[in-house]
Amino acid sequence: MNLFQSITSALDNALAKDPTAVIFGEDVAFGGVFRCTVGLRDKYGKDRVFNTPLCEQGIVGFGIGIAVAGATAIAEIQFADYIFPAFDQIVNEAAKYRYRSGDLFNCGNLTIRAPWGCVGHGALYHSQSPEAFFAHCPGIKIVIPRSPLQAKGLLLSCIEDKNPCIFFEPKILYRAAVEQVPVEPYNIPLSQAEVLQTGSDVTLVAWGTQVHVIKEVAAMAQEKLGVSCEVIDLRTILPWDTETVCKSVVKTGRLLISHEAPLTGGFASEISSTVQEECFLNLEAPISRVCGYDTPFPHIFEPFYIPDKWKCYDALRNMINY
């Protein structure tokens, strides 16, 4: 299955298992602009897979209400770039529902899905990675898969998790990434980073599409510099797995974090800050962040903007030579 098919498979499993589960958002009825919901309306009915009016604050508010009433809500925001009208409902409402009511009410049955990240030509409004805005908000979970196999397991965990979750799907991988994915349901735990490759000299951390970039960088480092890299996919941004990352940095002494989102205030800042607190005496070099520039996401300049393997490789080289 490719990534969008693995999403469809997860949604299919979720609707089959949970009769209260419904999927809604813009254009989901015919299958979605990225084909993630193809076939589901025919299979489960128009009261379970349906279009909403074009209104993100409505989509998320509506989804919160479904969850508060005890049913499972799977909301789609058409592009992560358009999630901002729903920011108030997510941050002020969904995230705080359980806390402010003393656990009398909650919207844990809410999952919000949105296509995320650069796609080659998306420019300002079809390329954004907004996880840092939400990482600052206690009460929600943020999950970003790197592949079809990961996506299905993580999405099912989000849907079943009893806290409101945002699931960002790397759109550039929707068709491009293909893997063997089981048709039956399975779960991948949240808040657990995955070490894809062990190493001794440098820790590389990323999530989503960028994991594939750092895997390539690890190979380049081994071949050109004889440097052994430990590659970590963070998977859950909030709450994040500090233990796995810190344990790795204690071993290697060097950390490089990379994401497409702009440098300033990006999630690499949080990781960097925590690691220097916990692993200060183990560090052999300053922590390196290879990120997008502090600009809106450009169109024609995308190849220069993105934190590609050459920028990551260069930063790694500087860390080794520090």
Added chain:
Amino acid sequence: MAAMVALRALRWRLLSGPRAARRRLSDFPVPEEKPQFPGASAEFADRLEFIQPNVISGIPVYRVMDRQGHVLSPDQDPQLPQEAVLKLYRTMTLLNTMDRILYESQRQGRISFYMTNYGEEGTHVGSAAALDASDLVFGQYREAGVLMYRGYPLDLFMAQCYGNASDTAKGRQMPVHYGCRERHFVTISSPLATQIPQAVGAAYAIKRSDGNRAVICYFGEGAASEGDAHAGFNFAATLECPIVFFCRNNGYAISTPTSEQYRGDGIAARGPGYGLLSIRVDGNDVFAVYNATREARRRAVAENQPVLIEAMTYRIGHHSTSDDSSAYRSVDEVNYWDKQDHPISRLRHYMVNRGWWDEEQEKGWRKSSRKMVMEAFEEAERKPKPSPQLLFSDVYRELPPHLRRQRAALERHLQLYGEHYPLEHFEK
């Protein structure tokens, strides 16, 4: 009409037959037919005419009683039995008494904040009485009478305002942010109008799971300006949700009068724009509120459609204890409404007219209701606050490692610096 159908059929044959390609545009007759646009269903107009919004004689205000409590048309009297009417009255007056005491307690620094419901008690109890007990309520912040009508005890109102250890919400929120799961009253939040699309979502889920339950969503005329209100109305209509939207139009959003809040004919006139059944009622007439809510609820559930009620009323009190409304409106205006058109006096007139109430009962009830409130008040004053450990729970359903660590950090901090914190008022 038959001619149009015939012409349409002719055109279809002409356009789709094998010789269609050889037809020219001038071959086709020009029929007098309706526009075919997918987006609207209407006739053509051949005169340029703008629709004039009608605010001078807008949607009328439905009422049952006049200001002296006389029922104007007997067939509109909901014929509520005496006990039911007394319950409406007692709830409104108990709320009023609790408001006076808690407002005062804020002035004395005993609680941090309070909002009164003066003048709007009729909107609360009239609507609450018309609902089923299990109908789900989403409120804004000035609907305490709905919760009181459903039996929420005085000591829990006070516990929330004091944030003491009996507060079911564990002291998390500012006063008047009530919530009660078993009475189906969703916890209030400060951001305005956020509850509106949420109420719609809940109604959608309830429609799928239980065919006999409605959702009611309260909000003020100011909150109705928020984007979330627009979103909620539109979603409710397109997704066919069993929901009653109840707008309390009390004339002010803090200091902003309605003339600065909207230029159309209030909130009721927006309803038809969304495809909503809509009505405007006299919010100070409990029977009008009751009748409208009852019928709205019946139709919402029976027909799976939203209904919009705009209840006209007046906010007699300040917006909150942080507001002094004499800065933007005259005391005369406030006194006018308090003396001339108050839901409590109107209902009392009705009850006295029916021989169900008199001066002696009034005196007796004032005394006993005040006593109840004072007892609850004194008890709330005495209770300790919840343990500071509760600062960290319920962020997620489970306590994640980072919050466990932060909680431990606070514990260690208090061991060293506890003297600088008001620990004596809190449970361990």
